[in-house]
Amino acid sequence: MTKSSVLGYPRIGEDREWKKALEAFWSGKLEEAEFQARLQEIRLNHLRKQQEKGIDLIPVNDFSYYDHILDTAAMFGIIPKRFSYEGGAVPLSVYYGVARGTKGAAASEMTKWFNTNYHYIVPELTDASPVLTENKPLAAYREAKEKLGIEGKPVIVGPLTFLKLSKGYSASETDTWLERLVPLYVQVLQELAEEGVQWVQIDEPILVTKLSQDDLQRLTKIYETIAAAVPSLNIMLQTYFESVENYTDIVKLPVKGIGLDFVHGYKGNLVAIKTLGFPADKVLGAGVIDGRGIWKASLREKLELLTALTKLVTPDRLIVQSSCSLLHVPVTTARETKLTSELKNALAFADEKLGELVLLTKALASSSESDIDEIIKSEAAIQALQQSEERNRVNIQQAVAALNNQQPERSHPFAERHQAQQAKWQLPIFPTTTIGSFPQSAEVRKARQSWRKGEWNNEQYAQYIRDQIDTWVDLQEEIGLDVLVHGEFERTDMVEFFGEKLAGFAFTQNGWVQSYGSRCVKPPVIFGDVAFTGEMTVEETKYAQSKTSRPVKGMLTGPITIMNWSFVRDDIPREQIAYQLAYALRQEVEALEQAGIGMIQVDEPAVREGLPLKEEEQADYLAWAVKAFRITTCTVHETTQIHTHMCYCEFHDMIDSIEAMDADVISIETSRSHGELIHSFELNTYKLGIGLGVYDIHSPRVPSVEEMTGMIERALRVLDARLFWINPDCGLKTRGLEETVASLRNMVEATKIARENHAATV
Numbered sequence: 001m002t003k004s005s006v007l008g009y010p011r012i013g014e015d016r017e018w019k020k021a022l023e024a025f026w027s028g029k030l031e032e033a034e035f036q037a038r039l040q041e042i043r044l045n046h047l048r049k050q051q052e053k054g055i056d057l058i059p060v061n062d063f064s065y066y067d068h069i070l071d072t073a074a075m076f077g078i079i080p081k082r083f084s085y086e087g088g089a090v091p092l093s094v095y096y097g098v099a100r101g102t103k104g105a106a107a108s109e110m111t112k113w114f115n116t117n118y119h120y121i122v123p124e125l126t127d128a129s130p131v132l133t134e135n136k137p138l139a140a141y142r143e144a145k146e147k148l149g150i151e152g153k154p155v156i157v158g159p160l161t162f163l164k165l166s167k168g169y170s171a172s173e174t175d176t177w178l179e180r181l182v183p184l185y186v187q188v189l190q191e192l193a194e195e196g197v198q199w200v201q202i203d204e205p206i207l208v209t210k211l212s213q214d215d216l217q218r219l220t221k222i223y224e225t226i227a228a229a230v231p232s233l234n235i236m237l238q239t240y241f242e243s244v245e246n247y248t249d250i251v252k253l254p255v256k257g258i259g260l261d262f263v264h265g266y267k268g269n270l271v272a273i274k275t276l277g278f279p280a281d282k283v284l285g286a287g288v289i290d291g292r293g294i295w296k297a298s299l300r301e302k303l304e305l306l307t308a309l310t311k312l313v314t315p316d317r318l319i320v321q322s323s324c325s326l327l328h329v330p331v332t333t334a335r336e337t338k339l340t341s342e343l344k345n346a347l348a349f350a351d352e353k354l355g356e357l358v359l360l361t362k363a364l365a366s367s368s369e370s371d372i373d374e375i376i377k378s379e380a381a382i383q384a385l386q387q388s389e390e391r392n393r394v395n396i397q398q399a400v401a402a403l404n405n406q407q408p409e410r411s412h413p414f415a416e417r418h419q420a421q422q423a424k425w426q427l428p429i430f431p432t433t434t435i436g437s438f439p440q441s442a443e444v445r446k447a448r449q450s451w452r453k454g455e456w457n458n459e460q461y462a463q464y465i466r467d468q469i470d471t472w473v474d475l476q477e478e479i480g481l482d483v484l485v486h487g488e489f490e491r492t493d494m495v496e497f498f499g500e501k502l503a504g505f506a507f508t509q510n511g512w513v514q515s516y517g518s519r520c521v522k523p524p525v526i527f528g529d530v531a532f533t534g535e536m537t538v539e540e541t542k543y544a545q546s547k548t549s550r551p552v553k554g555m556l557t558g559p560i561t562i563m564n565w566s567f568v569r570d571d572i573p574r575e576q577i578a579y580q581l582a583y584a585l586r587q588e589v590e591a592l593e594q595a596g597i598g599m600i601q602v603d604e605p606a607v608r609e610g611l612p613l614k615e616e617e618q619a620d621y622l623a624w625a626v627k628a629f630r631i632t633t634c635t636v637h638e639t640t641q642i643h644t645h646m647c648y649c650e651f652h653d654m655i656d657s658i659e660a661m662d663a664d665v666i667s668i669e670t671s672r673s674h675g676e677l678i679h680s681f682e683l684n685t686y687k688l689g690i691g692l693g694v695y696d697i698h699s700p701r702v703p704s705v706e707e708m709t710g711m712i713e714r715a716l717r718v719l720d721a722r723l724f725w726i727n728p729d730c731g732l733k734t735r736g737l738e739e740t741v742a743s744l745r746n747m748v749e750a751t752k753i754a755r756e757n758h759a760a761t762v
């Protein structure tokens with residue numbers, strides 16, 4: 001009969017015990033043996049939960065000591081030379097060295113796992129000679145069987161995806177690399193087959209991206225080789241995060257099952273399977289429960305979908321699955337005690353999703369009365385939230401609907417604004433500024449805690465913040481910066497701060513998800529219509545401005561960044577959520593302007609992160625992201641200068657969209673992709689104000705004047721000197737006081753030199 005399965009379970013534990021164990025081990029507080037024991041306990045506990053809930057095919061080897069891509073590299077002995085690894089099973093010290101760096105060797109690069117907020121360690125293939133160092137999936141399978149009697153489903157990242165995500169080889173070496181890797185995969189799989197493993201899940205999420213004809217042929221060859229070597233093993237070729245490209249080729253591959261995402265790839269995959277059919281001899285892994293969203297599924301709709309699928313594949317060839325690994329959602333709603341019941345009842349984190357999967361699987365065969373009760377209850381919970389006041393703010397909905405039909409535009413084109421702003425501010429050439437935050441010392445964090453705990457009253461805390469502002473306004477003047485900031489001392493996090501002040505947001509107590517390694521984040525939940533409820537940043541900004549005659553930039557987080565770093569409701573399109581946020585933030589922009597703040601920065605570091613995987617959908621996303629930014633910023637006077645800031649990503653391929661945002665000035669991170677970003681300005685002329693970060697803020701090192709002069713001169717070769725600003729790469733929140741002041745002094749020094757060198761030409 002139909003079976004249930006998940007593609008992976010969160011590693012971090014209900015109480016983030018995984019994170020705590022890792023960090024204790026790193027800091028030497030936990031011996032390796034004790035650490036191993038603790039991790040095993042966590043791992044078994046997760047398996048036990050799935051077993052108790054009644055999941056039929058439970059994944060093993062989805063657990064990790066840090067990251068599953070790093071695990072795969074380590075399994076094949078692919079360790080960069082600088083870590084002096086000597087072969088055999090990779091010791092933990094080496095494994096964590098690659099992930100986090102050691103005294104003598106920089107960590108491997110880390111990058112975004114497809115379009116999620118999870119980051120993996122990029123394997124470096126340069127000089128590597130892969131061998132099988134240990135069969136990790138086999139060990140995981142044995143453990144589950146021996147300890148819990150579970151017939152586990154080992155999960156492995158597939159060869160094509162692994163290779164595509166790796167670096168340190170050229171395109172012409174692709175086949176050579178596959179010839180090295182595939183035999184190792186075969187070896188792993190043969191050992192699994194010998195052990196009596198039934199199902200193996202091979203993850204090939206790369207199949208949702210566009211592949212070349214060559215890659216498609218490689219794909220076929222890989223799976224033919226594997227099928228020939230282990231004909232008895234049931235392989236579930238698993239895809240996720242989108243619909244597959246090349247459906248016809250993929251379903252022809254010689255594997256037992258094909259796993260498709262019917263949530264994030266719903267449309268494409270459903271059309272494909274309905275029009276092109278599904279091979280009668282294969283099993284369909286139907287990913288119907290959202291592995292990335294936090295909401296309860298409409299079980300009625302899911303049951304309809306599954307029933308429709310049973311017209312195309314027989315029920316015994318259907319597996320009811322999560323759309324992707326549950327790694328991307330928090331563990332359980334059970335520990336949330338502060339959410340309204342309306343909200344809490346509509347949420348489903350990993351454990352609740354297990355329940356949904358089991359229920360759907362049972363109900364598909366035949367619904368018992370209690371199943372029907374469950375389904376009705378769950379629908380009612382979704383309905384209740386749907387009908388809540390928060391989701392029905394008619395005034396917001398109307399205001400945003402009215403925006404839909406407008407092209408948000410500043411009253412004057414940039415050239416005129418630029419003149420008016422110059423006349424008003426009289427800034428020197430190459431104005432200097434910073435990105436917003438100044439060091440959040442232990443003292444600042446302590447002050448906030450005292451206030452949160454109630455040991456300090458509001459006034460005490462406000463006074464403390466004002467003192468910080470005083471100190472930093474003086475410092476900025478003394479350093480000689482032209483455009484000042486208040487320093488963001490009142491903010492812990494640039495999204496949370498605004499979420500706490502806007503309506504439509506909720507905060508969980510325990511909704512943590514892994515971002516990278518032991519780092520977990522607790523994204524806000526946008527569950528209702530977003531509304532402005534009062535000024536959020538005016539007081540501090542106004543205060544800072546009252547202390548100086550130089551302009552102080554107001555500082556807001558942009559709509560797209562707030563959205564991309566939150567869990568969002570799934571009953572309205574993301575585009576509409578972005579416009580609601582934009583509409584709310586616009587009111588803050590207007591309030592700042594009213595209060596006499598003449599420069600306002602709206603940060604959008606996360607714009608690029610939301611880019612859809614499908615190329616054909618990217619233009620549309622960028623268009624509405626740009627529109628949301630413009631809605632936020634378009635109503636101010638021509639003399640009010642709008643700034644924006646971007647970082648974390650490479651932006652060289654989206655300069656057009658950045659320009660379309662029409663910000664008077666952008667400050668953009670440059671150090672991570674130097675060459676490429678500057679090169680892209682050789683190809684496009686950028687016509688608005690721009691500051692390319694002249695130093696990397698991710699390290700405590702104080703850059704020299706010469707280094708920054710070099711950066712400035714390089715940028716000036718391709719950018720208009722009259723529009724050029726000088727600033728660091730990003731906010732200085734994580735830096736120390738001394739290095740910050742020293743670096744900024746050098747930056748101002750480098751600016752003076754640049755002004756002398758270029759005075760004649762501007």
Ligand code: GLN
Nearest residue numbers: 435436437603605731732
């Ligand atoms: N204004 C923010 C700061 O300086 C920007 C942070 C960011 O870009 N991530 O901290």
Ligand code: ZN
Nearest residue numbers: 605647730731
């Ligand atoms: Zn930044």
